[in-house]
Amino acid sequence: MVLVDELREAVVDGQAKLAVAKVSEGLEGGIEAGTLLREGLIEAMAQVGKLYEEGEIFVPEMLVAARAMTAALSVLKPHLVEEGVASSGKVAIGTTQGDLHDIGKNLVAMMLEGSGYEIVDLGVDVPAEKFIQAIRDGANVVAMSALLTTTMTNMQLAIEAIKAAGLRDQVRIIVGGAPITKSYADEIGADGYAEDASSAVRLVKEVLAA
Amino acid sequence: MIRDFDLRPDADMVLRALGADPEVVRRRRSSALDIAEQAVAKGMGLLAPVVVSASFPVEEFRHERLRLEHGHLSGPLIAEHLHTARSVVVAMCTIGPALEDAASECFSEDPAMSLALDAFGSVAVDLLGTAMCQRVDEQADAEGLRTTVPLSPGLVGWPVANGQRQIFELVDVASAGIRLTEGYMMVPKKSTSMVIGIGPDVEHAGESCDYCSMAATCRYREEHISHHG
Numbered sequence: 001m002v003l004v005d006e007l008r009e010a011v012v013d014g015q016a017k018l019a020v021a022k023v024s025e026g027l028e029g030g031i032e033a034g035t036l037l038r039e040g041l042i043e044a045m046a047q048v049g050k051l052y053e054e055g056e057i058f059v060p061e062m063l064v065a066a067r068a069m070t071a072a073l074s075v076l077k078p079h080l081v082e083e084g085v086a087s088s089g090k091v092a093i094g095t096t097q098g099d100l101h102d103i104g105k106n107l108v109a110m111m112l113e114g115s116g117y118e119i120v121d122l123g124v125d126v127p128a129e130k131f132i133q134a135i136r137d138g139a140n141v142v143a144m145s146a147l148l149t150t151t152m153t154n155m156q157l158a159i160e161a162i163k164a165a166g167l168r169d170q171v172r173i174i175v176g177g178a179p180i181t182k183s184y185a186d187e188i189g190a191d192g193y194a195e196d197a198s199s200a201v202r203l204v205k206e207v208l209a210a
Numbered sequence: 211m212i213r214d215f216d217l218r219p220d221a222d223m224v225l226r227a228l229g230a231d232p233e234v235v236r237r238r239r240s241s242a243l244d245i246a247e248q249a250v251a252k253g254m255g256l257l258a259p260v261v262v263s264a265s266f267p268v269e270e271f272r273h274e275r276l277r278l279e280h281g282h283l284s285g286p287l288i289a290e291h292l293h294t295a296r297s298v299v300v301a302m303c304t305i306g307p308a309l310e311d312a313a314s315e316c317f318s319e320d321p322a323m324s325l326a327l328d329a330f331g332s333v334a335v336d337l338l339g340t341a342m343c344q345r346v347d348e349q350a351d352a353e354g355l356r357t358t359v360p361l362s363p364g365l366v367g368w369p370v371a372n373g374q375r376q377i378f379e380l381v382d383v384a385s386a387g388i389r390l391t392e393g394y395m396m397v398p399k400k401s402t403s404m405v406i407g408i409g410p411d412v413e414h415a416g417e418s419c420d421y422c423s424m425a426a427t428c429r430y431r432e433e434h435i436s437h438h439g
Contacts, residue, residue, distance in 0.1 A: 059228050
């Protein structure tokens with residue numbers, strides 16, 4: 001479908017207005033919202049992630065693409081609801097208790113949303129109870145971020161609290177942030193570690209498929 | 211409290227802080243360059259650099275603990291670098307909250323600009339630290355003394371919690387609008403704290419980056435403009 005190809009290209013190139021126009025044109029032309037989402041937006045963001053990981057584009061360009069995707073998605077959303085298109089999963093994301101950094105967390109949330117996931121943004125300085133409530137409200141994945149060595153330990157406390165609440169089997173937990181490593185993620189009992197926003201998208205897909 | 215700093219972060223510095231190679235970005239005529247340039251233009255007016263510093267004579271060094279006039283510094287890193295210091299300069303540097311507020315506010319509408327402003331802030335506070343270190347070096351040099359590398363809480367051998375507690379006990383920074391959260395995070399976020407040892411026999415060994423727990427994986431290390439030298 002030429003229009004879907006053009007939509008994908010508009011998102012990859014970061015042309016928000018064009019992406020919105022292509023979504024509107026597609027809907028008016030009778031293309032299903034689900035098709036525009038999967039073959040247009042999600043596929044475009046997958047391409048963007050790949051280009052980033054291959055060093056072909058840098059973070060600012062990735063974000064410009066994400067902005068185009070978000071703009072197009074906002075037009076598409078009501079139609080997705082009408083069609084009953086389910087999200088790929090529900091991700092509750094937040095910066096761990098005691099930590100006020102939000103940029104990295106926001107970036108991951110944006111990339112995940114562009115990849116078809118429903119995002120519950122819990123914000124910064126998130127206590128374990130909020131993650132627990134989000135799981136009770138249907139989150140399949142909890143994504144925790146920390147930028148400080150003093151606050152990353154609260155990730156472990158949150159995971160233990162989730163276990164104590166009897167919810168550990170219902171959720172996949174992923175972690176990230178500057179001081180976090182794969183071995184630390186393993187040590188605290190997380191299901192995965194992502195070093196950047198692009199790999200976080202791949203990781204969520206992997207942990208949900210596991 | 212010192213405010214007369216002339217910070218000049220440029221677009222290339224912002225791009226490097228974003229993990230991008232300025233040469234590649236320019237060659238491709240990437241939109242990232244426009245974003246970095248706009249962040250510089252917008253960010254310059256939001257900088258409010260302030261350094262609060264104080265100098266403390268060393269009263270005693272014993273068992274990895276440096277006793278100062280109004281407090282102490284302790285830990286393996288402190289012992290390694292400051293055991294021969296005659297005095298210690300403690301400095302807290304911040305560019306103020308306006309820039310990070312602007313970065314957070316514009317995320318939903320323009321995430322690329324938000325991230326570029328955040329990177330601009332990181333560069334600016336790093337330049338501020340560098341400028342402060344130069345002043346301390348010049349002063350020490352004029353007195354025929356030497357300085358150590360700047361040491362910041364969080365480097366290997368000086369845990370964040372211990373270091374920040376010790377520094378905040380020594381210097382009153384409330385008037386500069388700096389505070390410490392329960393998680394030992396400085397607010398405004400674009401702030402840094404450090405100590406520099408001064409004396410005739412101190413050694414300026416290596417770079418601060420050598421003592422960072424993220425030295426092995428830090429992707430900014432090579433390109434990084436910093437006061438770490």
